[in-house]
Structure formats: C-alpha cells, structure tokens
Amino acid sequence: MRDHQAHQVMWHQIFPEPQRQGTTLQSQLRVRLVDAVLDGRLAAGIRLPSSRELADMLAISRNTVVLVYEKLAEDGYLENRPRNGYYVSERYLHQQPPTPAMAQPNPGAASHAVNWQARMQSEPPGIKWLDKPEDWQRHRYPFLYGQFDPSLFPIADWRECSRQALDVSSIRGWAPDAIDHDNASLVEQLIKRVLPRRGIAARRDEVLLTVGAQQALYLVSELLVPPGSTVAVEDPGYMDARNIFLRRGAQLVGLEVDCDGVQPDATVLARAQTLYCTPSHQCPTGITLSTERRLALLEWARHHDGVIIEDDYDAEMQYAGKPSPALKAIDHERRVIYIGSLSKTLSPGLRIGYIVAPAEVVLRLRVLRRLMIRHPATNNQLAAALFISHGHYDRFLHQMREELARRAALLIAAVRTHLPMMDFTAPDGGSALWGRFAPEIDTRLLRQAAFEQGILIESGEAFCLHDPGHFNCLRLGFSSIQAERIEPGIAALAALLPRCRRRSSAA
Template identity: 55%
Template structure:
C-alpha cells in the first residue's frame, strides 16, 4: 500500500511536467533548442516560479524520449545563463529573477465604445484601390499547388546558407554589419552585385548607382513615391503585374494599358503620352512572354523620342532554360532611360526579401533618402549572409539547379495539358515558372479555381492581372515552382475533369 501511495503522489508531479514540456520535433530545430525554449518560456510566463525543483536529468530524458546528454547540456547552459541554479546532490532549481518584467492583467476584449474613431471614414481611397490576387496562406496543405511565388523547400540550399550565416556571425564580419548603417548598404553585397550578378544581365554599374531594397516590391513603391504625381500617365502591360499597378494607382496615376503580343508589350501611339512605362521584358507577368530584341529597341527609341523613362522589372530573369537569355533592357540603354529593378529572392527564397534598383546616381541618392524615412536599410545580417552566399559560388550553383528543375516541371506540365486538356490554349514556357492559359469558352477561371479547392488543387485565376475586362474570366495561371513533379499530371487530370463538368471540353 505504501508503494502505491508514493506512486499516486508522484503521478501528478509527472503529469505537470509532461504537460509543460513539448513533444520534441525532428524537423530542423535542435532538441536542445526546443527543450531550452520550453523551460525558458515556462519561467518567463510564470508557470515555473523561483525555487521550483526540476525533475532529474534522467527523468526528463525519459519523459521526452531523448538522450540524457541532451538534457544535461541544456540544463547546464540554463545554469550558465542564470535561469536555473544547480545544487549539489539536490538537482536543478529555478533561479530567483530580480529583472522579471512586471505583469499586468489584460483588459477583457470588448467592442469599442461610441467614442471610438470611425476608421473606415478615415482611410484614404488610395489605400484600398485596385485588384488583388488572393494568396492562400496555408498553400502547403494542398496536394496540388499550382501557385506562383512559392518554392519547394526541398530545394533550398540549407547547408550552403547555414555555412554563410555562420561566416556572417564571425567576430570580424559582425564588426562590418552590426552597427546602424543609417542609409548605407552592405558594401560587400553591392560589390558582389556589381561583379557577379549584374554582369549576367549585361549591366555595368557603380556603387552609387545601386540601392538595396526589401524585395522588388519596395523598389517599385519607392520609385512611385519619388516619381509619380497625381494624374501622371503610366504605360502598363495588359494584363500585367497587379501589385505594381496598385502601387502606381495609390499615387493616383492614370494607367494606360498596353496590349501584348508574341513579342511582348506593344509600343502603340498611346504610350507616347506616358511619362513612364512599366514592363517585365524577361518573362512578362503573367504571360511569361519574353520581349523580342526588336521590340526592346523600339521601346527605347520611343522613350528617347518623347523624353520618357522605362521602369524595367527584371521578373524571373535568371530562370531561362531554353535558348540563351537576352540581355536586360537596361544593358542596351545608352541614355539612362531605363530604371532597372531586380530581386535576389526569386532564386533563393521568397522570404529573403532582398531586391535592388540600378539607376542614375541622382535618382538613387533621392531614393536612398526616401528609404531612410521608411526602414533606413534592409536587414544588415541578411545582406552580409547573401553577399557571402554569392561570393562562395553558391548562388551560381543554385541558378543552374533551379533552371534544371523548372525545365523538367515545365515539360511535364506542358505535356500533361496537351494530353489531358487539349481544349486549353497555352504557350510552352522557355523560362520562368508559370504557364499562362486561356480556358475553353464557357468556363470561368474564378469558378474553376473555387471548384479546384475542394479537390485539393490550387490554381490562380487571371482576373486580378487585368486592369480592364478579363474577357469573361477565361484566364488562369499555373505556377510550378512549388509543386513536386510527380504531382503535376494528376493535378492536371483533376482540373480537366472539373472543367468538363463546368461545361468545357
């Protein structure tokens, strides 16, 4: 009976710790870091108070089903950091914390009273203008993910990025990036852009002609803030990149849609009235068309003749897998008519968020001052890690690997469409990571996208890319950067079946 009593008294103690400690995962974070975070979190939120004794390292290891050394190393580090106290032959105890932050009871959530501001009336119309493409935040839970702008985690260069992160955290490197740079960019990254990245696009530049940004998106926002005034005419591809269009609309620009053909943006007479032209020559967004050399020269001649400026968004430039990539429009510009916007995030990871602008020194200086008012500069440690990633040759290696992967998926997707859905109209891509397709008559892309969700398939309808009418919603975009190659054909088979049920062929 006595033995049973001890067991019963011990059970609540064990249950408390089993509920407090997480089930350790084996998906990237080390077991030590997970255990440390759980114990520190419990101390800081008050679940473990000063003087509480922890179970022995043997007991914790048994509860967590990990090696005892993992637990011992974690506890010893927490002692060193002042969270725990080790007492000989007694164990580990939660240390007294004199620097504990004050805790206040949060007020109950209630609806705002009658005196609260009327926020909808305060919002400017320009803050909500334009069409938007809905991005499914939990896209990874779907089996067939034909979405653009995401990547396959299996292809992220984990070992190489980790190596460069460690290098960036060495004492010598930290001295170079840890201080507040105010409005300056990482000199090492700018040098790598000039020596290794821009020459691939045929562009020569000096440091004073380059500004780093938080992705291409911020680059476009800065340009609009600095250059676009109310009522100013901006030539824009139709269909085109809706986020860029919305940025210009926020400045109350007048959008002048320019039709596309197989050579890219058509420079018709209406564009002559536009102070700025926005285009994506490498792989047009969303169609994927590469602008022909003759068309590029025609646009430059128009800009020179009418004193206009071209904003070149070098969209998916590094992913050409059929033929040789054409040099950037900026590379053949001899009169500084082209503002070049690039991104490092498309190849490495969308979450990296590092882009850049190449333009006239006076414009870059003005943009640098404007950027200072927003964020000062992009994260310095990410800049230095990326600089080392390029310098070590990992970026070039990743480009080759990405091209090969995208080429295989583009081939599989194109073949699947031809075999299972012959009524759909599309062009086989020679680069990039999308297929832009026109649906058979009678099928609405929005309806098809909604029906596909129920079948675990994600596609993007084409409506938000059009400034004007989207021709009865008959366009969809297939992204293939994130979908595993063996899932492409089954996904297309499902879409073809759904389209037939909706009245297509």
C-alpha cells in the first residue's frame, strides 16, 4: 500500500493537474514527459502508468494519453513493449551534459572581477521610456495605445495562413537562409495591395522587410544619422525614435505641433540635416499634417539637402474623412525614407515592418540588417503574404475601422460628459485621443492614482523632448479596452482629478 501511494505521489509530481486553457492537453502532457526524461527524473527502463491509469489520474481522455505515448515512442523517447506497456527509452539520455560543479567563492579573486559598469556604454542623456504594466490586460480600464485586443484579431484567418505556410512545399521555400532577399510574395503584396493605398509606387529593390517599424528606425538611423549630426523631431513626439537618434550621438531639435500638425519652423530646420515625422496621425496627438506643411517640409529638404524619415503611424486606421497620401507619395526627389508596419495594424507581437527607399539605400540597409539579424523570420513573411492575398487583411482593416470609429465616438462622448475641462481634438483616425488639462493638473499624479484604481492611462511627459513639459497632458488609447468599459472608465478617471493638482498650486 505504501509503495502504491509513493508511486502515485511520484507521478503527480511529474504530471501536475493540467491547465484547461492555453495549450492543448496533448501538448502539456508531452512537454511534461519530455522534460522528465531529459532532466533525469525518469530514468531509462522505468515503466509509465497505463494510458487508462494516467487518464484517470489527470481526469483527461484516455485517447489523449494514447496519442502522446504513441508519438513519443515514434520519436524515441519511449519504448513500446507489447502486452507490457510503455517504458522510458535510453536513446536521448546519453545526450545530457554533465552537471557543472558549483563555483566556490574565492575571497582573493575579488580584485580581478570585471567592472561591468565601467565596460558598458552609458545611456545618453535625454532617454525616456513609456512603460506599461506586464499584466495590463488584467486591469479593468486599460486606456493604452496600440496593444493587442484578442476580440479584434482574426485568429482563425491568421491560423489558416500560418498552416499553409507550414506545408511541406512552402517550408522548402522559406527554410533556407535569405540574407540577400525577402519573401517575394510578401514584397509583391506590399507593392500591389498595401502601398498603393498610401499613394506610393515602389519597385521590389526599393522595399526591405524588417522586424517591425522599430528595427526599421534603428537601421535607417544607423545608416543615415551620423554622430554629431542634427535631427529635427516633433515635440511632443515618439520617444523611441528620439532614443534611437540619441544613441547614435545625434543632436535633437524640436518642432512644435499644433492643430495642423508639426510646424515647419525655418529657424529650427536650418540647423538639421534629417527630419523625423509622423504626418498621417502624429504621435501622440493623432493630428494629420496639412498639405501646405507637407509641401513646406519637402521644400526644406530640397533646398537644404535634407532627408525626411516618414513613420506612417496608424495610416491604415482612417475612419473619418478622406486619408491624405503619404509624404513619400508626393516626394519627387527621393528624399523621403518611408517606414510602415503590419504589426501595428494586426498585432504588436507579429513584428512585421518595412522600409521603402531608393534602391541604393535599401542595398546598404540590407547589409546592416544582415549584421544584426540576417533577416526576419521567413515563415511569418509567407503567412503575412497569404493573409493579404486571400483578402483577410482588407476585410480586417474594414472591421477595425468600424470598431475603432465606434470606440472613438464612445470615448469622445464620455470625455465631453465627465471631463469637460479637458481640451482635445476629436481623432479622425488611429486609436488614441490626446488631451490637455489646465496647467495645475499633473497627469503624472493622475496616472499613479488611476493605476491604483485599475485604470491605465499614458501621461504626457514621456513624449516631451525637454523637461519640464506636457505634465498636464495625457493619451487615452481605445484599441485595447472593451467598448462597454469606456464610459465607466472615464467616469472613474474624472473622480480622481481633484487629487491630482500640482503641490505648488494647491499650496
């Protein structure tokens, strides 16, 4: 009896109660068995519980256990002895490396330790981050920008395209190294179906695929922003672009933003060799750059031999009015480097971006990309190409625009009702609303107070080029919050405002 109980305890330690959500039961059972075999908890020759016994122990289907046993026997982890059951095989046990001896402390060796702080390059001044809680999805009111909403993602369509990308014939196409080219079908879909919506005509040798827009920015900065050069940026603006330029050793000058977008201040631009901007939906205000100012920026680039880096931020999500063509579309002198992204539209975790630039620039960028990651995952490239070519992408964009327009309307109505003191411009696209309070309101205090009540907002200071600034501003994203929670979330946020005045003003 004791042996039987000990036997049960051992198996329960190896096979804890399975999770009923997430990965399949077959996958969980297989992982538990393989781990136990490879780390030595199940030695060669140990007989496993019968399929019926293990199924009863875990309260799962016997067929699930049988399928896992059979597959592990095919793979050599288990051995099927007819009429006697399954046993742990010896095939993989000899591959385990010996356990390393624990290093013993040596007091006399302290003077020879590496001073890692001295070895590492320090962060340049001016670096700012916009962090969010790792468990943001557990918060009741996540007014965060650009986060994944599983209720909107076309899971079935993407899974089907991924399955097709894993066909034997497809794997043969994407499995080899691809350092000097990208998936031809995805590049073709971008050229034929995605870029024309932005008014851009491009050749294959003018397109480079990247691991999201972030890597695209890093590559372009590495190639075109030399240390000591001056980059003009929007203020407020996208902090990670600023961080990348600062790491290159560039000097930053700010261009103010108003109701027509970034202001082409001639005095500021005269000091710059490069301009970074988000003309479609400015980050973070969401404002679309006017046609007159687009022409003024191109005129600056032409007269001052400047280069413009266009980050086409939220361009596909235009749900009010007619979208303006990209700056790249009206650039006749090839001075605009265009950065786009599929992952911003679909899901941040997909990390699929692209650069459109003159062929000679793309050639050099490809060399830099090779030194960094060789190339993005080609199976994901093919899945994205299938997703676009099958019409899923266009249908998804249509559904997203409708849903974001609905959520934007709910947010605007809630803000006007509960936060009438907040100044804002109603967005015509994108998935965020930028608001400004009176100077005595400190949105850093509001962010902290809101966090304690399960409300996540983004205060404005991280978007500001210099301190202090925009401490009375905030960004409210609405792509990741359920529509029915928008109004109660804003009402709860409004109740916190009296606690968030600057101390100097309150005194």
